[in-house]
Amino acid sequence: MRLYLGIETSCDDTSCAIYSPEEGVVAYRTAAQLDHAKYGGVVPEIASRTHMKTLLPVYETVMEEASVGPGDLAGIGVTNGPGLTGSLLVGLSFAKALAYGSGIPLAGIHHIEGHILANAIDGPMETPAIALVVSGGHTQLFSVERPGRYGFLGGTRDDAAGEAFDKIGKILGLPYPGGPSIENAARGGNAAAFDFPRAMRNSGECDFSFSGLKTAVRLKVEELGALSSQVVADVAASAQEAIVDALALKSVMAVEKTGTSRFYIAGGVAANGRLREVIRERVGNAGAEVSWPPIGYCTDNAAMIACASWYHLSAGRGDGLDLNTFPRGELVSWA
Ligand SMILES: Nc1ncnc2c1ncn2[C@@H]1O[C@H](COP(=O)(O)OP(=O)(O)OP(=O)(O)O)[C@@H](O)[C@H]1O
Ligand SMILES: [Mg+2]
Numbered sequence: 001m002r003l004y005l006g007i008e009t010s011c012d013d014t015s016c017a018i019y020s021p022e023e024g025v026v027a028y029r030t031a032a033q034l035d036h037a038k039y040g041g042v043v044p045e046i047a048s049r050t051h052m053k054t055l056l057p058v059y060e061t062v063m064e065e066a067s068v069g070p071g072d073l074a075g076i077g078v079t080n081g082p083g084l085t086g087s088l089l090v091g092l093s094f095a096k097a098l099a100y101g102s103g104i105p106l107a108g109i110h111h112i113e114g115h116i117l118a119n120a121i122d123g124p125m126e127t128p129a130i131a132l133v134v135s136g137g138h139t140q141l142f143s144v145e146r147p148g149r150y151g152f153l154g155g156t157r158d159d160a161a162g163e164a165f166d167k168i169g170k171i172l173g174l175p176y177p178g179g180p181s182i183e184n185a186a187r188g189g190n191a192a193a194f195d196f197p198r199a200m201r202n203s204g205e206c207d208f209s210f211s212g213l214k215t216a217v218r219l220k221v222e223e224l225g226a227l228s229s230q231v232v233a234d235v236a237a238s239a240q241e242a243i244v245d246a247l248a249l250k251s252v253m254a255v256e257k258t259g260t261s262r263f264y265i266a267g268g269v270a271a272n273g274r275l276r277e278v279i280r281e282r283v284g285n286a287g288a289e290v291s292w293p294p295i296g297y298c299t300d301n302a303a304m305i306a307c308a309s310w311y312h313l314s315a316g317r318g319d320g321l322d323l324n325t326f327p328r329g330e331l332v333s334w335a
Contacts, residue, residue, distance in 0.1 A: 077309020
């Protein structure tokens with residue numbers, strides 16, 4: 001059995017996983033950093049210092065769970081960007097030391113490719129396909145010719161969908177992160193209570209904009225004054241519907257423009273039940289079968305990075321010890 005270790009420390013989750021193309025995920029652990037919640041967002045200095053403390057025990061736990069030593073690993077995959085430089089450096093330095101010390105091949109993985117390939121953890125993706133990446137920092141549509149070959153179809157002009165959820169959650173006084181809090185609050189709300197904007201609706205392109213929505217919600221909340229829990233639920237449901245509607249609209253457009261019959265959702269916002277329901281229905285009606293990763297592998301996790309490293313290393317693409325981090329950068333094809 002070939003075993004690949006994945007390491008993910010691009011933001012505030014310290015995650016390690018062992019993946020085998022034969023067996024799937026053999027061991028997986030993520031230590032979420034709870035200290036950030038009281039600041040209402042990720043504090044980079046706290047994130048990298050916490051990775052320093054947590055990465056070794058998380059690594060030791062997955063190795064123990066899988067009953068393996070470094071000599072049993074066929075490869076190491078590590079997220080080397082985009083993300084917070086201090087956080088990325090902790091994971092990358094750890095991965096390099098392990099690769100050097102044990103003579104294991106190393107592959108740097110683009111975090112967004114990791115999110116897309118979370119869809120390949122439980123079995124190969126059907127391609128060609130379209131992938132909608134919706135996360136805390138990204139909202140993009142890609143054509144996926146096959147793992148390793150990606151074409152950019154469109155993206156957000158300003159805020160990402162997850163960022164919009166988080167900012168609107170903050171405006172409503174809901175716990176951080178806003179995405180799951182808004183989904184929870186929206187359950188008791190009326191999605192038609194407020195008509196929030198769907199920007200770029202008629203642009204004719206697969207692009208998005210969510211900063212106007214955030215402002216519209218802020219102005220509405222200021223106008224409403226003191227909010228009852230029912231009004232919070234109605235605003236949450238209406239804002240969620242506006243985000244989901246905008247994402248569905250351009251997803252359908254991407255399917256229609258390309259004639260693709262397979263569609264994948266990826267990234268933390270893919271955990272949103274209303275998004276999955278609406279995309280499955282509307283993209284399904286446009287002729288594409290829709291799926292998403294197992295819910296636990298939507299937000300940041302090392303299983304997707306381990307799986308991606310198997311694609312890279314088995315295709316003969318790896319990196320040397322001069323591999324560096326990058327804070328920003330588009331996903332490019334490598335295969
Ligand atoms: N149930 C949910 N509904 C809506 N949004 C959600 C849900 N669960 C998580 N999110 C959102 O997902 C985002 C986190 O996803 P992810 O971990 O993929 O982002 P990131 O790693 O911070 O950003 P990126 O992947 O772009 O670098 C947050 O914005 C969070 O609010
Ligand atoms: Mg992410």
